[in-house]
Each structure stands twice: as structure tokens, then as C-alpha cells.
Amino acid sequence: MTQDERWQQNYEEVTSFLNTNRRNLSKYDLTERRLFTWLKHNRKQMNQGLLKEPRLSQFKELLEVCGRYKRKNQYE
Numbered sequence: 001m002t003q004d005e006r007w008q009q010n011y012e013e014v015t016s017f018l019n020t021n022r023r024n025l026s027k028y029d030l031t032e033r034r035l036f037t038w039l040k041h042n043r044k045q046m047n048q049g050l051l052k053e054p055r056l057s058q059f060k061e062l063l064e065v066c067g068r069y070k071r072k073n074q075y076e
Contacts, residue, residue: 007055010035010038011058011059011062013035014035014038014039014062015062015065017032017035018062018065018066018069019065022069023069024066024069024070025039039062039066042055042059043059043063046059046060
């Protein structure tokens, strides 16, 4: 599996998690920790200007979705 395929797979996993659970990933839940770390790493890469297109545009869309669930109670 190439790095691009792995990146795309993680992107799809995070997107499906957000759509199904309607909340952001938790750094405390061990089952979500890997995807949380992936999201955090890519956010750092983007801020440093190291994230290139087409990943950059996809990641910005993902951050918009994360913004919708920021500090949202999952039980509402």
C-alpha cells in the first residue's frame, strides 16, 4: 500500500467516523486515538505549508466538518 492510498484510507475513516457519530475524535478513547493523531499530524503539516494539493483541499473540507462538531455534546 502506498502512502497516498494509506492517507486516503485514513481520510475516509475519519470522514465516516464524523458522519456516523456526529462528534469529533477523542484523544482519550484508545480506539479513536490513531485517527486523532493522524488528524493532528496533518493539521501541523498544513500549518507549516508542507501539505500539498490534492491532499490540502481534501483536508480543508475535513476540517470544516470537524468545525461543525466542535465542542458538541454527543448526547444532544
